[in-house]
Amino acid sequence: MIFTSAVITGTLLLSLIPAFSVGGFEMKKVDLLADIRSSEKIIDTASIHTAAQIIPEFTDTCKTGIICINDYSVEQNALNRFYDALAENSRPVRIAYFGDSFIEGDLLTGSLRNLFKKKYGGNGVGFVPVNCITAGFRTTVITSADGWEEHCLTDSIFTRSKQGISGHYFVPYANASATFSCRTGSGKEVDTCSTASFYFITGGDLKFTTKVNHGTSRQHTVGGSDDIQKISVDGQIGHIKITVDNPGINTRFFGVTLDNEQAGIVIDNYSLRGASGENIKSVPAKTLKDFDKLRHYDLIILQYGLNVATKTQTKYDYYKKAMTGVINHLRNNLPDSDIMLISVGDRTAKINGEMTTMPGVKSLLATQYEIASECGIAFWNMIEAMALDGGMAGYVKSKPSKANSDYTHINMRGGEQIAQHLFEAFEYAKEKYVEKKKYNKLK
Numbered sequence: 001m002i003f004t005s006a007v008i009t010g011t012l013l014l015s016l017i018p019a020f021s022v023g024g025f026e027m028k029k030v031d032l033l034a035d036i037r038s039s040e041k042i043i044d045t046a047s048i049h050t051a052a053q054i055i056p057e058f059t060d061t062c063k064t065g066i067i068c069i070n071d072y073s074v075e076q077n078a079l080n081r082f083y084d085a086l087a088e089n090s091r092p093v094r095i096a097y098f099g100d101s102f103i104e105g106d107l108l109t110g111s112l113r114n115l116f117k118k119k120y121g122g123n124g125v126g127f128v129p130v131n132c133i134t135a136g137f138r139t140t141v142i143t144s145a146d147g148w149e150e151h152c153l154t155d156s157i158f159t160r161s162k163q164g165i166s167g168h169y170f171v172p173y174a175n176a177s178a179t180f181s182c183r184t185g186s187g188k189e190v191d192t193c194s195t196a197s198f199y200f201i202t203g204g205d206l207k208f209t210t211k212v213n214h215g216t217s218r219q220h221t222v223g224g225s226d227d228i229q230k231i232s233v234d235g236q237i238g239h240i241k242i243t244v245d246n247p248g249i250n251t252r253f254f255g256v257t258l259d260n261e262q263a264g265i266v267i268d269n270y271s272l273r274g275a276s277g278e279n280i281k282s283v284p285a286k287t288l289k290d291f292d293k294l295r296h297y298d299l300i301i302l303q304y305g306l307n308v309a310t311k312t313q314t315k316y317d318y319y320k321k322a323m324t325g326v327i328n329h330l331r332n333n334l335p336d337s338d339i340m341l342i343s344v345g346d347r348t349a350k351i352n353g354e355m356t357t358m359p360g361v362k363s364l365l366a367t368q369y370e371i372a373s374e375c376g377i378a379f380w381n382m383i384e385a386m387a388l389d390g391g392m393a394g395y396v397k398s399k400p401s402k403a404n405s406d407y408t409h410i411n412m413r414g415g416e417q418i419a420q421h422l423f424e425a426f427e428y429a430k431e432k433y434v435e436k437k438k439y440n441k442l443k
Helices: 002-014 045-052 080-088 101-106 109-120 278-282 285-294 317-333 359-375 382-387 391-397 412-442
Strands: 020-022 025-027 093-099 126-129 141-152 168-182 193-201 206-212 217-222 229-237 239-246 252-259 265-271 299-303 338-342 348-351 354-357 378-380
Touching: 080 093, 080 338, 080 412, 093 101, 093 109, 101 109, 101 265, 109 265, 109 412, 126 168, 126 265, 193 206, 206 229, 217 229, 229 239, 239 252, 252 265, 278 317, 285 317, 299 317, 317 338, 317 359, 338 359, 348 391, 354 359, 354 391, 359 378, 382 391, 382 412
Parallel strands: 093 265, 093 299, 299 338, 338 378
Antiparallel strands: 020 025, 126 252, 141 168, 168 239, 168 252, 193 229, 193 252, 206 217, 206 239, 348 354
């Protein structure tokens, strides 16, 4: 009798714990009455979409086969600065693409970068951490590192005030080294960049050596500063190595950028496995402002949700509040950057005998529409874009497959497919923006 009571009491206590997701693994809520209660109502994403949609004065129906970008700003100018920069194409146009494991290893972002570069120019792969867990499978850059004390936001020992924009920082020991080799979009051939720039903060006496293409070494001596600093090396760089000769005082590195600082398109991949997006708010304001001075972004893309959505959860009010705070944090410290939210990717499960989008994912999508609408930023529905090709189920079943059998993560082919849809959406929106400007001049 005592044992039975203890089991019942324990089960009731477990039922108080809500459903949650960690690193893509779903932990379901214990529900003693699941078999007899009526199913919870799922938010009607279509009605929210319609309610939040703002129709501009000069508009056109979205072209067949394109999932258009929604502009929820009051003046319909959420991406105007980005479109202007693309149209002028007279300087580097930079995109910071933040996301979770869905874009890990430069999936999607690598293909999107290639599409932009083919039309607007540019070279290299953008920002690369000193070392990262994707080093073994990222095809767009080959890296190695030795002699560094590595810190990531998801680690148990991490000082948030020291982190860089990517959620990492790296403390060098004497003779610490790292190498970086660019690759083409296919990952099969060596690529080159025009400039390699190292980002760090130091109290002084930092000395490090760079060697380009296994050639002549160049030593850099850096004094102390409270600000993040940047040292750049120019050339036709296919391979670069950094060796820290003297770590200096309280030095920490953040990463290297490999691209063209004179022209073209730059896309920096800031993926963080297991992240929900809320982590961006912990990046110190000064760190964001320092990066903005050294490497201004025309557009910031936020794409999260894999580590938030569960199969049946219907309310994400806590997440809406957190991401609204993230967007405000970015606006306050990167005031001249446009911001765009991309929805969670499609996740499917067998429901009533059919593979279909999880109800909890649909509810999160509706919440993300609300976030974009209330914050007045741009929004792109990736689930709707994936539906053009049969959704996640279609990606998994395609030959060859475009997604993994977990029905959650895409592979390189899936990234190429989604990147094509996103690029077409950007191009279509830019064309409409240019037409709108001409129309307004004639009024």
